[in-house]
Every structure is written in C-alpha cells, then in structure tokens.
Amino acid sequence: MRELFSMWQNTRMIVLTAISASAYVAVLLPFKGFVIIPGLTEVRPGAAIPIVLSFLFGPAAAWGTGFGNIIADALGGMLGPGSFFGFIGNFFYGYLPYALWRTFMGDNNPVQSGMKGWLLFGIILITSCLVIGSIIGWGVDLLRLVPFGALGPIIAVNNFIASAAISTVLLALLYGRVHMWGLLYFQILGERNAKSMPFVRKAARIGAILCIAGAFIAFIAGTMISCKSLGAGYGTAAFASDAKGTMAVAGGMAPGLLLILLGAILL
Template identity: 40%
Template sequence: MSMLDTISMWKSPKMITYVLLTAALYFGSLYPFQALTFFEGYADFGRVGVGIPIAFSFFFGPAAAWGAAIGNIICDIAIVHVDLSSFFGVIGNFLLGYIPYKLWSRITDKKPDIRNIKKFTLFMGIDVIASILCGVVIALGLYWLGYSPFLPTLLIISVTNSIWAVTIGGIVLILAYGFFSKRNLIYTKQKN
C-alpha cells in the first residue's frame, strides 16, 4: 500500500485547502471536549470530532490524514499539552484520517455513500480498524513514555474512537457525500 499520495498531494492548492479545512474542523470539534479524559489527559473519551477525519477521508483522501494530524497538534498546543506524547498523537491521528479512504478504495470500487447495509457494514469495519491502529500507536507511545498503561489506554482510545467514527463520521458522510460528489470534490473521483 503506497503512501506516495500523502506527499504528492502537497503540489495541489486544492488539497492544501482540504488539509486546512479538515484541521480547522477537527480542532474545533475536539477542543470543547478536552476535559473528558483518563490518565491525566492522555486518553480522551469525549473525542466527538473523530468523525471529521473519518468522513473527510472519504472526501479528501490523504488531505484528511494531514488535516487530522495538524488539527490534533493544534488542539494539544491550545490546551498547553505538547510533549513527546504529541508525536504519537500526530501519527495516530494521521492514520485515523488516512486508513478509511485507502482501505475502502483497496476493498471496493463502490462509492462510499453508505446508503445500503453492505456499504455501512464495510464503513463500520474500516472505522474500527482505523480506530484500533490509531489507538495502538498512541497507547504504545504513552506506555513507552511511562504516562499510562498500554491495554487500558488502547481499549479506551479504540472503543471511543470507533463509537464517534461510526456515529458522527457516518452522519457527516451520509449528509455531505452528495454535496461533495456533485461538485467533483471527491479525491478518488479527481484522480480518475
């Protein structure tokens, strides 16, 4: 699975705009809920905003990955919580925004409008995989840094991210896919 698209997209002003839009909306949807945490702020369960990079991954492809990473670090800066753990947060959130579109396009050529049970089931499975991989990266980082135990952190991040990814991400995808598709703003359509 090549990740060259995460580099080549920086040549496109449109993709840079998508990065900024994703980052702004992700930060805006994370920041209000930062008080809902475990392990002294290292594992959030109120990350309602996780649905943004999940849905935007299907709209903007790799731009959503960069937007998730940037939005997360902006949130860390805003709450004065930047330390070595932020590095793992950037990587984990990058994966959260990258995996959904990449896996979907590898598994099927159907549009991700999730308007039937088969598509919605695939959407849920992909969201759970992305949430778990994000959780693994962050939980390992926090464990290595001695900030929190691995397994509870992994479970909290994976489960809560999955819940918000499927619910909020699903709602955003259902409501906005037609809008972006009609305007030819879907990344996979632009590539073809």
C-alpha cells in the same frame, strides 16, 4: 500510498489539509459530548470527524488529522513527546478509512453501497479506532508515561462510539454536496490509474488485510500484556529486552504495528 506525497503538488489538496485540521480542532476541542471520567476519558463528537473527512478528502484528511492533533496539543498546552505519537496515530486514523474503502469498493459512495458496503464500513471503523488506540497507546507506554492498558482501550472505544454514532449520518449529509462541488479527493487528484493495474490492486488487497490483522493483533496483545493477562513471555518472544517492564508491551505490540505499517505501504 503515493498520493499522500503527490497531493502536495495540488493547491486544493493543500487547502483541504488546512480545512480538515481546523475543522477537526474546532469540533474536537470545545464540544464535549459525554464526560465519563473528568480529565481522563470523555466521548467527544469530534472524534468522528477524521473518518468523515477521510472519505471526502482522502490524503488531505490524513495529513489534516495529524496536523489537527498537533494544533489541539499546542492550543491545550500539551505539546510534548507524546505529540509525535499523537500525530502518527491520528495520521493513520485519517488515512486508513479511505485507503481501505478504495481498495475494496473503488470510488463508490460509502452511504449507498448496500450490505457489503455497510459491512466494510463497520470493519473500517473498528480497524481505524484500534489503530489509533494502538499507536498512541504504544507510544506513550514506550515513553513510560501512561500505561497502554489504560490509554489504548480508552482512545479506541471512545473514538469508536463517536464514529459509530454519527459518521454515517454526517457522510450521508455531506458526501453528495462535496461531490457536487467537485471536492472529493479522486475528483481533484484525477481518476485512479495505477490502481487499475492488477498487481497493484492485489498488493493493495494484501495491504488491507495486513492492516486489519495488525490492528487486532497489536491492540489485543497490548491490552493483555499491559493488564498482565498474557504472560510476559510473549513480550520477550517479540524482541522485548525487559519483559518485566513496559518494554514487554512495546515488544509484544511490535509485530502487529509492523503489519499495520507494511499494510499501509501496500495500500
């Protein structure tokens, strides 16, 4: 996680943050892929951009995706308390793909890594989409604005469809070119030195497993509590003060979200 802060010393990474944010907004806002329910849910091809940018620009993509969400809210007139959770959720959506990949596969090209690579890529896609859905859904449910049971799954599923459909194609077309230009994050930030230390590598693997487990726990708990399939007792057990209201969702999801946070710190 250290590179998320040290990258601000590097001018190229700062520029790539801005480029990531602008590219995300420029593709996300105008291009509507498939409208399912007008005004509520549509699958946009732009949702795949953070995954692709994350593999290319690493920490710059994480910040860029977060900033991109703020810009999209500002340009759409939707700047509000939910924008904070939008920033956090999108930040993780841009952070996890490269961080999880690097933990298990090092600096290998994601589109030329064989079956093991494809399997990991699939897990990363699912985890990232569950995490963004969980964080944003949890935040707006906590504010009692939109129920998690509606928003969380919509965000996760829509992002997954868009990412699964085109992220591999985009990566195959862009990775080699960006590598040739010397703009991949590990080319700019230098070779990974701290990650070569055994205990750091082990901690990162534990972090990755915590993130993946946390994503599933938070998402499933949130959906089930919100849709009233799981008794409010789970929410109460998980520190919720008012298990009858939306605090049940907030409390029920808290352990999963804490695992994600802890895992992200270790990555």
